[in-house]
Amino acid sequence: MALIVQKYGGTSVADATRVRDVAERVLYTQQKGNQMVIVVSAPAGKTDELLALARGVAKHPNPREVDMLLATGEQISIALLAMAIADLGGKAISLTAAQVGIKTDGTHQKAKITEISLKRIKEELEKGQVVIVAGFQGIDEKHDYTTLGRGGSDTSAVALAAALNADMCEIYTDVDGVYTADPRLVPNAKKHDEISYDEMLEMASLGAKVLHLRAVELAKKYNVPLHVRSSFNENPGTVVKGGENMEQGRIVVGVAHNSKISKLTIARIADKPGVAAMIFSKLAAADINVDMIVQSAGKDGLADISFTVSKDDADRAEEVARSMVEVLSAESVERDDNQAKVSIVGTGMLTNPGVAAAMFETLAQNNINIEMISTSDISISTVIPGELVEKAVQALHSAFELDK
Ligand code: ADP
Ligand code: ASP
Ligand code: MG
Numbered sequence: 001m002a003l004i005v006q007k008y009g010g011t012s013v014a015d016a017t018r019v020r021d022v023a024e025r026v027l028y029t030q031q032k033g034n035q036m037v038i039v040v041s042a043p044a045g046k047t048d049e050l051l052a053l054a055r056g057v058a059k060h061p062n063p064r065e066v067d068m069l070l071a072t073g074e075q076i077s078i079a080l081l082a083m084a085i086a087d088l089g090g091k092a093i094s095l096t097a098a099q100v101g102i103k104t105d106g107t108h109q110k111a112k113i114t115e116i117s118l119k120r121i122k123e124e125l126e127k128g129q130v131v132i133v134a135g136f137q138g139i140d141e142k143h144d145y146t147t148l149g150r151g152g153s154d155t156s157a158v159a160l161a162a163a164l165n166a167d168m169c170e171i172y173t174d175v176d177g178v179y180t181a182d183p184r185l186v187p188n189a190k191k192h193d194e195i196s197y198d199e200m201l202e203m204a205s206l207g208a209k210v211l212h213l214r215a216v217e218l219a220k221k222y223n224v225p226l227h228v229r230s231s232f233n234e235n236p237g238t239v240v241k242g243g244e245n246m247e248q249g250r251i252v253v254g255v256a257h258n259s260k261i262s263k264l265t266i267a268r269i270a271d272k273p274g275v276a277a278m279i280f281s282k283l284a285a286a287d288i289n290v291d292m293i294v295q296s297a298g299k300d301g302l303a304d305i306s307f308t309v310s311k312d313d314a315d316r317a318e319e320v321a322r323s324m325v326e327v328l329s330a331e332s333v334e335r336d337d338n339q340a341k342v343s344i345v346g347t348g349m350l351t352n353p354g355v356a357a358a359m360f361e362t363l364a365q366n367n368i369n370i371e372m373i374s375t376s377d378i379s380i381s382t383v384i385p386g387e388l389v390e391k392a393v394q395a396l397h398s399a400f401e402l403d404k
Contacts, residue, residue: 008041018231101120292381
């Protein structure tokens with residue numbers, strides 16, 4: 001008897017038909033003699049709807065109350081799935097994170113799981129129940145609801161699989177695996193049979209939202225192999241596991257993009273020691289993650305510092321930047337929300353020179369101006385004008401022969 005954790009995303013539980021479909025899938029696997037722990041997301045669109053409700057009543061809704069509200073989305077899905085399973089003659093129980101005991105730190109909307117208590121889950125499994133757990137949510141020390149960041153149900157599933165030492169962790173979504181690029185942008189993207197944790201980490205951190213970044217981090221840390229599959233068909237998906245560059249000979253394994261970024265520029269500040277330290281410590285103190293940073297060459301002792309942040313943090317980042325204009329004697333703060341980050345990923349870059357040149361060449365041939373560049377061992381990222389993201393992703397995808 002194996003213990004299987006399955007996670008179903010929003011589109012997989014979007015309506016009654018989809019929920020009943022999932023119920024059938026779950027029972028089918030349970031009836032083969034497996035113990036089943038199921039993690040579900042809120043129905044597709046529900047989390048956005050709840051956030052809109054919050055913004056309808058308050059300009060800056062209280063983060064604790066936002067999580068109280070957001071946690072209800074997943075609660076809809078767990079209850080409905082339990083009902084559907086019972087209706088098909090199965091035994092199932094739904095549990096919130098509070099009922100399970102999924103503990104997190106207290107950072108609302110970005111909480112990290114610190115501990116999972118397994119007692120209740122194990123008791124229910126012993127009784128032959130399918131255990132259905134609300135994804136995305138946790139409780140902090142005070143027993144207040146927290147959420148793990150958008151897309152965080154993947155992380156709930158992997159954390160449970162690691163804690164339970166599950167035999168398998170399957171992530172069911174609306175695509176049948178991890179592709180060489182987002183299939184919504186690149187129709188001829190190819191599905192990977194396998195991808196390494198490191199490459200998947202890089203893809204996820206650079207915008208491939210098919211897996212939540214923290215989920216991949218946890219999977220790597222606890223060596224949980226993930227199987228990413230579609231809940232709409234029976235196709236084999238993508239296995240994410242340890243090891244490197246399993247698809248031999250491939251220098252680049254994927255193109256990732258992220259259109260949810262904003263660029264801020266603090267213009268014409270004194271080019272002297274301590275300025276960057278001041279700007280970025282203020283941003284860090286406001287809990288804003290800064291991604292790329294570029295400082296332009298100083299002229300007349302003055303320089304521009306540009307940086308990118310997630311669009312969700314852009315209002316706050318702009319406020320912080322403006323609050324420093326005077327002490328920095330800066331000329332202005334400029335903000336550009338129409339930016340996108342396009343990246344190529346592959347462990348093969350470690351040993352193959354010329355990849356960056358080929359990337360920049362491709363963008364140049366397509367008349368796409370690069371505004372910022374950053375690199376890691378296994379990726380190269382560029383910031384480009386937002387409206388060119390699709391063109392850039394497609395051009396890079398064919399330039400690196402990912403469609404072959
Ligand atoms: P779920 O609600 O099931 O968690 P998500 O919408 O979070 O689903 O993630 C699935 C989506 O991720 C796909 O519909 C696809 O558009 C997007 N995606 C982005 N990059 C990739 C990629 N490289 N491979 C597969 N899907 C990708
Ligand atoms: N429902 C949450 C979201 O929309 C979590 C998830 O889908 O994984 O972000
Ligand atoms: Mg998701």
